[in-house]
Amino acid sequence: MSHLFTPLKLRSLTLPNRIVISPMCQYSAVEGRVQPxxxxxxxxxxxxxxxMLIVEATAVEPAGRITPGCVGLYDDATEAAMADLVRMLRSVSPIPLALQIGHAGRKASSGRPWEGGRLIPASGGGWTPVAPSATPIGDDxxxxxxxxxxxxxxxKERFVQATLRADRLGFDAIEVHGAHGYLLHQFLSPIANKRTDQYGGSLENRMRWPLEVFEAMRSAWPAHKPMGMRISATDWRNDLPEGDRxxxxxxxxxxxxxxxxxxxxIDVSSGGVSPQQKITIGPGYQVPFAEAVRQQVKIPVIAVGLITEPRQAEEILASGKADMVALARGMLWNPRWPWQAAAELDGTVEAPRQYWRSQPRAHMAIFGQTTFGQR
Incomplete structure (x- = not known):
């Protein structure tokens, strides 16, 4: 069996393979409520x-949404809408479901990407973003x-309340969003965090509030359910001294x-806190960050970033660079990517019985037993 199609146990949850679907913002919610x-x-x-399927970044309060079209889980209306979504997903698939919970901080109140993505002022229907410090993203x-x-x-208590709601909804796992320049990352990075109290200054202080949030959420989340953290491994600001990034x-x-x-x-991504970041992009460009983290922790690590080919993903796992791979844009382009990977790597996947007849004759084994009878 390939590494990619080896099961992985996370507390009481067993993933059937090591392919994770990353949370992908759709900017299509209405007042925080998921839509058709x-x-x-x-x-x-x-x-x-x-x-595993991770549902998109979900805000713990209205002011924590990246855009007015982002999903939230902060009141009964947003919980009820999410409950309908979870019921639908459970009715069509046994895939483990995770929810990414976070807060946009100073990157909140932004326009949707196709609207330019700029800050929406309160006078234009937006709101005043909150942050560790009164430090804007840009001088303008x-x-x-x-x-x-x-x-x-x-x-912090709103993060806990969102965690409790996620448990009521029946999610199997939670990923805490500490990456991409959003609130927890803003506390971690000295680019955004200029505080002089116990939550700013030294690395120990800058980590304090994100760790408090995670610990409070972990205490509220059932002990048998897994919870992970997504991080940005670097700000991509090598022009700054080490202590300033x-x-x-x-x-x-x-x-x-x-x-x-x-x-x-630990789900290892990068960047997002500074518009001056200089990112070198290429196939698997963030995998070395995951490998560096994996060498220093004993828990599984997820690699992300232009992982597009099944054999590329297999090599990442087989060489010990990571324990799982997560795909986002690649899954949008090819939602049957795991089927393709199973065909190339002699793996098997869970597929709807209604689709069993779709597999080419050369790959009849990827869905397991697919005997059909018809009068």
């Missing part, structure tokens, strides 16, 4: 045969609101801290 588009989009991915934008300690305590050594320390307080995986 989410049913169509995620329904297609749920029958892909992947090992107003400063976000710097949260007080009391406000941070209240926001977030980079791989810091990400390793943070990952180790997360492991100690109950993280079950």
């Amino acid at each position: 588009w989410h049913h169509a989009h995620l329904g297609t991915l749920a029958i892909s045969g992947a090992g 934008e107003p400063a976000p609101h710097a949260m007080s300690v009391a406000e941070l305590d209240a926001l 977030w980079d791989v050594p810091d990400a390793i320390v943070f990952s180790q801290k997360c492991e100690k307080i109950g993280a079950d995986w």
